[in-house]
Amino acid sequence: MWRSADRFAEERAKASTWILTLVHRRAVDVVRREERRRADPLEAAAEPSGDATDEQVWQRAQRERVRAALARLPDAQREALELAYWGGLTQTEIAERLAQPLGTIKSRMFSGLARLRELLADEEEGA
Amino acid sequence: MSDEAVHEQLAAYVLHALEPEEEAAFERHLAACARCRAELPSFRETAAALAFAAPPVAPPAPLRERVARPGEGAPAGAVVLPFRRRRLAVPALGAIAAAAAAAAIGLGIWASSLSGSLDDERRVAAERQQALDLLASGEVVPVAGARGSLVVDRQAGTAVLVLADVPRAPAGRTYQAWVIDGGTPVSAGVFAGGGTATVALEQAVRPGSVVAVTVEQAGGAPAPTGEPLLSAQA
Numbered sequence A: 001m002w003r004s005a006d007r008f009a010e011e012r013a014k015a016s017t018w019i020l021t022l023v024h025r026r027a028v029d030v031v032r033r034e035e036r037r038r039a040d041p042l043e044a045a046a047e048p049s050g051d052a053t054d055e056q057v058w059q060r061a062q063r064e065r066v067r068a069a070l071a072r073l074p075d076a077q078r079e080a081l082e083l084a085y086w087g088g089l090t091q092t093e094i095a096e097r098l099a100q101p102l103g104t105i106k107s108r109m110f111s112g113l114a115r116l117r118e119l120l121a122d123e124e125e126g127a
Numbered sequence B: 001m002s003d004e005a006v007h008e009q010l011a012a013y014v015l016h017a018l019e020p021e022e023e024a025a026f027e028r029h030l031a032a033c034a035r036c037r038a039e040l041p042s043f044r045e046t047a048a049a050l051a052f053a054a055p056p057v058a059p060p061a062p063l064r065e066r067v068a069r070p071g072e073g074a075p076a077g078a079v080v081l082p083f084r085r086r087r088l089a090v091p092a093l094g095a096i097a098a099a100a101a102a103a104a105i106g107l108g109i110w111a112s113s114l115s116g117s118l119d120d121e122r123r124v125a126a127e128r129q130q131a132l133d134l135l136a137s138g139e140v141v142p143v144a145g146a147r148g149s150l151v152v153d154r155q156a157g158t159a160v161l162v163l164a165d166v167p168r169a170p171a172g173r174t175y176q177a178w179v180i181d182g183g184t185p186v187s188a189g190v191f192a193g194g195g196t197a198t199v200a201l202e203q204a205v206r207p208g209s210v211v212a213v214t215v216e217q218a219g220g221a222p223a224p225t226g227e228p229l230l231s232a233q234a
Helices: A005-010 A012-032 A054-071 A075-085 A091-098 A102-126 B003-014 B020-032 B034-053 B061-067 B091-115 B118-137
Strands: B139-142 B148-153 B158-166 B173-180 B185-191 B195-200 B210-217 B230-233
Touching: A012 B034, A054 A075, A054 A102, A054 B034, A075 A091, A075 A102, A075 B034, A091 A102, A102 B003, A102 B034, B003 B020, B003 B034, B020 B034, B148 B230, B158 B210, B185 B195, B185 B210
Parallel strands: none
Antiparallel strands: B139 B148, B148 B158, B158 B195, B173 B185, B173 B210, B210 B230
16 A cells, blocks of 8 residues: 655655656656647747756766667667657557567567666666 | 567556556556566666656757747747756655656657647647646655655645555545645545546645645545545645
């Protein structure tokens, strides 16, 4: 059942994963929502200016770290992961789009994510 | 499907890339498969880390050209997360929320460019911007009694309650959120539960006020009748 807030606060890494998972899930749900309606025109926000905050510095470091790991994946694996994560596509849609058997896509996603996990872990140990 | 292919769907599961029926089937598999359950946390963590690789601004070039409007002078298609310097109760989580927001906006643009619809792209970007601006800029307050957070925008007085693993409310009952500011609880909305709940509170949340959730009759009650399941002080 529900866990206590204290424990939640202590498990910050897990909380981070939870937030990122939650937001990704909601974003995927939004892009898959069947009902289409017009929205207000997209407004461009100003670039953040001035000194980078600690958060921004931290985010940039994370970005470099994950991008470096992604770059080391075989292209086919990286493509499958990106279409799923950034494209919001299901494995079936990815298979159709790439004209590959569904089983192949499943294997690529699994191998790609497993390899990415290793690369990120190696990086942490080496840091 | 071969045995191995069943386990391999763990990747699509954590990437939210299963069709609804596949997802339900995989969750049944997960309940029975110790191997997949053991792998789940690290797979989920790895998938979540993809958020950091977010292209924060630039959609693919062809998309940028389509969005461009001569004479408007705005950076075409740019959706830049507004970073605001605020004191964050849980700084690391605030940064995570900002990353998550950037990732979600990036996803909206990416996905729309795949579907080739400018309207979709604008709609998604605008929705994400609104919903996640709060998440990115707000103050994150831990919730006692549940796994989740209360995200408060103190300037606007708005708040979102985000809760994980909320059991579905029993038949004929609902969860009801309350804002208690000075003594009398005021209803701030009802929700059904069943997985992750993101509840935009319908009442202003001022500093010091308490947000609580009870289980009430379907449709909600004028005043709380049950014990609070959780609470958070804004």
